Amino acid sequence: MSNYAIIVAGGSGSRMKADIPKQFLLLRDKPILQHTLERFLAVLPASQLILVLPAREQDSWRALCEQHQFFPGIQTIDGGASRFQSVRCGLAAIPTTGTLVAVHDGVRPFISPDIIQNSFDTAERLGSAVTAVLVKDSVRIVDADGRSRAVDRRQYQLVQTPQTFRLDWFRQAFAVDEQPFFTDCASVLEFSGFPISLIEGAYENIKITTPDDLR
Numbered sequence: 701m702s703n704y705a706i707i708v709a710g711g712s713g714s715r716m717k718a719d720i721p722k723q724f725l726l727l728r729d730k731p732i733l734q735h736t737l738e739r740f741l742a743v744l745p746a747s748q749l750i751l752v753l754p755a756r757e758q759d760s761w762r763a764l765c766e767q768h769q770f771f772p773g774i775q776t777i778d779g780g781a782s783r784f785q786s787v788r789c790g791l792a793a794i795p796t797t798g799t800l801v802a803v804h805d806g807v808r809p810f811i812s813p814d815i816i817q818n819s820f821d822t823a824e825r826l827g828s829a830v831t832a833v834l835v836k837d838s839v840r841i842v843d844a845d846g847r848s849r850a851v852d853r854r855q856y857q858l859v860q861t862p863q864t865f866r867l868d869w870f871r872q873a874f875a876v877d878e879q880p881f882f883t884d885c886a887s888v889l890e891f892s893g894f895p896i897s898l899i900e901g902a903y904e905n906i907k908i909t910t911p912d913d914l915r
């Protein structure tokens with residue numbers, strides 16, 4: 701069984717409005733991305749991790765690794781114009797002998813090794829494992845006229861990463877043309893008819909998106 705993980709960090713972080721891509725910002729003296737990679741290195745060897753970065757930022761990442769004396773030996777790949785394209789770039793680097801693949805946002809540094817391991821164990825049994833948490837707030841649906849009504853929050857979960865799948869399903873699903881409603885890998889696999897199994901995530905596993913999240 702050879703499992704792989706693609707860490708997608710190919711975005712520009714436009715909503716963070718920082719001078720550098722948000723995955724390179726420091727959190728307790730270390731780049732956010734280094735925290736994330738260290739969590740995955742607790743579960744998988746470096747040879748089974750693929751890091752996707754913006755093509756123009758490869759040199760900056762190398763310099764940051766030098767600065768922080770972080771030399772994990774992880775293969776880095778140039779990303780694409782969207783998250784879907786970046787995942788596809790990472791996928792192309794996985795050998796055909798692979799069995800499962802996890803995809804994780806480089807900007808979710810608080811993921812626990814236990815959740816990563818559970819996602820592989822569940823995907824091995826069921827073919828997919830998509831991390832999600834229950835909704836804690838009340839939820840309302842809003843129509844085009846701005847009228848809203850309450851909905852049953854028990855029918856919704858908030859989706860996180862990692863999202864882990866059988867590699868054969870994943871390759872087949874990612875061969876399709878990109879669709880505007882592909883917001884994560886689960887939506888891509890579902891579009892091709894593959895079943896999505898949810899596993900329990902953690903509220904601390906936030907995606908660092910805006911300055912509030914960083915604080």
Ligand SMILES: Nc1ccn([C@@H]2O[C@H](COP(=O)(O)OP(=O)(O)OP(=O)(O)O)[C@@H](O)[C@H]2O)c(=O)n1
Pocket residue numbers: 708709710711712713714715716723752779780781782783784786787804805806807808907908909
């Ligand atoms: N072309 C892209 C776009 C996004 N991502 C990655 O997908 C994850 C989730 O995306 P998001 O939080 O939206 O990151 P950005 O695209 O960087 O942010 P923004 O949308 O604010 O520009 C991030 O780790 C991001 O680096 C990627 O690998 N390639």
Ligand SMILES: C[C@](O)(CO)[C@H](O)COP(=O)(O)O
Pocket residue numbers: 783805859860861883884885907909
């Ligand atoms: C993949 C994801 O983190 C799951 O919640 C999310 O869909 C990414 O969304 P974004 O629009 O790229 O921020």
